[in-house]
Amino acid sequence: MTSPELVCPAGTPAALRTAVDAGADAVYCGFQNATNARNFPGLNFTVPELERSVAYAHAKGTKVLLAMNTYPPAGKQTLWKDAIDTGIRLGVDAFIVADIGVAHYIATKHPAARLHLSVQAAASNPESIRYYCQEFGVKRVVLPRILTVPEIRSLAAEVPCEIETFIFGNHGLMVEGRCSLTNYISGLSTNLDGVCSPAAQVEYIRDAAGNVSTQLGEFTIDCFGCNETAGYPTICKGRYTTPAHDGGYYAFEEPISLNLSPLLPALIDAGVHALKIEGRQRSRAYVKKVVSAFRKAVDDISDGRTAQLADLLALTEGQKETQGAFKSKTWR
Amino acid sequence: MTHQDTTLNRPKTQSTSLLPRLPALPLLPLQPILKRIVRRIGAENPDMFNRLGPHTQARFLIDATNLPFTLLLQPDPKNLSLTAHFRVSPPENDARIAGRFLDLLQLLDSDIDGDALFFSRDLIITGNTEAVVCLRNALDDVDGSIAQMVANMFGPLGRAALARLRRVANKPYLKAPR
Numbered sequence: 001m002t003s004p005e006l007v008c009p010a011g012t013p014a015a016l017r018t019a020v021d022a023g024a025d026a027v028y029c030g031f032q033n034a035t036n037a038r039n040f041p042g043l044n045f046t047v048p049e050l051e052r053s054v055a056y057a058h059a060k061g062t063k064v065l066l067a068m069n070t071y072p073p074a075g076k077q078t079l080w081k082d083a084i085d086t087g088i089r090l091g092v093d094a095f096i097v098a099d100i101g102v103a104h105y106i107a108t109k110h111p112a113a114r115l116h117l118s119v120q121a122a123a124s125n126p127e128s129i130r131y132y133c134q135e136f137g138v139k140r141v142v143l144p145r146i147l148t149v150p151e152i153r154s155l156a157a158e159v160p161c162e163i164e165t166f167i168f169g170n171h172g173l174m175v176e177g178r179c180s181l182t183n184y185i186s187g188l189s190t191n192l193d194g195v196c197s198p199a200a201q202v203e204y205i206r207d208a209a210g211n212v213s214t215q216l217g218e219f220t221i222d223c224f225g226c227n228e229t230a231g232y233p234t235i236c237k238g239r240y241t242t243p244a245h246d247g248g249y250y251a252f253e254e255p256i257s258l259n260l261s262p263l264l265p266a267l268i269d270a271g272v273h274a275l276k277i278e279g280r281q282r283s284r285a286y287v288k289k290v291v292s293a294f295r296k297a298v299d300d301i302s303d304g305r306t307a308q309l310a311d312l313l314a315l316t317e318g319q320k321e322t323q324g325a326f327k328s329k330t331w332r
Numbered sequence: 333m334t335h336q337d338t339t340l341n342r343p344k345t346q347s348t349s350l351l352p353r354l355p356a357l358p359l360l361p362l363q364p365i366l367k368r369i370v371r372r373i374g375a376e377n378p379d380m381f382n383r384l385g386p387h388t389q390a391r392f393l394i395d396a397t398n399l400p401f402t403l404l405l406q407p408d409p410k411n412l413s414l415t416a417h418f419r420v421s422p423p424e425n426d427a428r429i430a431g432r433f434l435d436l437l438q439l440l441d442s443d444i445d446g447d448a449l450f451f452s453r454d455l456i457i458t459g460n461t462e463a464v465v466c467l468r469n470a471l472d473d474v475d476g477s478i479a480q481m482v483a484n485m486f487g488p489l490g491r492a493a494l495a496r497l498r499r500v501a502n503k504p505y506l507k508a509p510r
Contacts, residue, residue, distance in 0.1 A: 012383075012469060012472060014472065015473075040465060041462050041466045042384065042385060042465060042468070199465045200461070202461040204458055204461065212453075224453070228453070229451050229453065230451050230452075255451075281447075282445060283442070283447070283468075286445040286447070314448050314452070316451070317447075
């Protein structure tokens with residue numbers, strides 16, 4: 001069985017080194033600006049940091065993929081172009097892009113560069129994926145988390161590029177790359193500014209009984225009782241009161257993480273070339289535990305052994321995990 | 333913003349039986365030790381301040397909820413400050429980071445994920461969330477273990493103490509169900 005590439009998150013240089021040392025085949029990371037979809041305070045890489053990190057990764061045979069997966073607003077394309085030119089100069093192994101203008105810039109100015117299509121592009125059918133391949137030379141597509149394994153198998157047979165799927169981490173589906181929920185409250189955009197629920201507008205308010213309300217701007221988006229697990233402060237995972245339900249209701253999605261460890265053999269057999277772990281915003285401890293666990297699992301499967309995966313439940317959002325649409329379209 | 337939150341009513345879910353029972357000691361002798369610790373860590377890891385952005389003046393209340401005192405950190409690279417305060421008279425702060433001592437130690441030991449602690453409700457964040465996120469990212473970008481660096485400052489005794497605390501922290505039977 002062909003061994004897929006294990007693609008791992010790196011929010012800081014230390015996290016990158018941790019991922020490399022834990023067995024990542026490739027790490028993905030971004031600059032400290034709006035050119036990537038994890039533009040969080042204190043996170044990501046300066047140019048000198050990325051330069052040193054690329055050298056570290058390459059010395060150990062690990063690829064570095066630069067996330068360039070946001071959409072430049074009108075008049076601000078220079079930031080993305082400069083970041084791309086810098087990435088080329090630093091020798092990154094591929095760019096992860098979503099916007100066709102960004103893809104066009106790389107394809108025309110740096111035709112030898114390798115392009116991966118981000119999940120943010122939400123390309124989920126053979127026609128759209130083939131378009132990106134033909135027009136921009138995309139070599140790999142990161143699939144939205146909305147397809148079953150049989151659908152991925154079918155799609156893999158019809159597209160002229162590699163396929164990458166998420167296997168662990170965030171399960172925020174919405175319409176990937178087109179979600180504007182956070183804009184309505186924060187004025188900032190996941191897709192244009194790279195930040196969903198900006199921390200500057202998040203506040204946790206704890207009452208005397210130990211209940212914690214999550215506020216984004218002026219709005220309360222959840223309230224966790226003192227014995228309930230918590231999730232990220234995103235609107236899509238907020239709990240709301242509606243006339244149709246008694247009590248608070250997760251109207252869009254629940255705080256829950258994707259964990260496809262039971263489906264790894266099926267995914268590999270379906271023709272998936274790369275397995276992606278989400279979590280650039282997470283700590284080195286998360287990176288070390290998750291990457292190590294999946295490294296061992298992938299190696300076991302590739303060598304014909306049954307994969308023994310470490311229990312990762314404690315690291316999941318809300319301490320709950322799902323196989324989502326990969327297992328069934330009716331996962332909720 | 334000034335933040336005052338001194339309540340923590342969540343029941344303890346972890347035994348402290350293997351931790352030394354700390355009497356209400358005078359804090360004065362502790363202050364120069366804390367100052368030495370924080371300045372050494374800062375001097376050895378100057379790059380971490382870059383990740384704090386505009387929050388180097390923020391006052392972080394580090395509240396190990398099963399200790400009799402709290403700590404106040406102000407990560408100003410020009411005047412790094414870490415001071416101890418009696419729980420009954422907590423200082424004004426911009427953000428509070430609260431949890432059991434061993435959980436906070438494991439965070440500094442890079443052995444546990446902060447988001448996971450938050451999800452399980454074992455870590456409480458109030459006040460300026462952005463400042464806390466910056467501090468978390470700054471500390472997480474320090475290679476190795478900050479807890480180990482502190483232990484090393486105190487020689488064999490410090491390393492032995494950390495080794496014992498690590499053993500206690502990693503004993504699952506000490507973690508009672510929620």
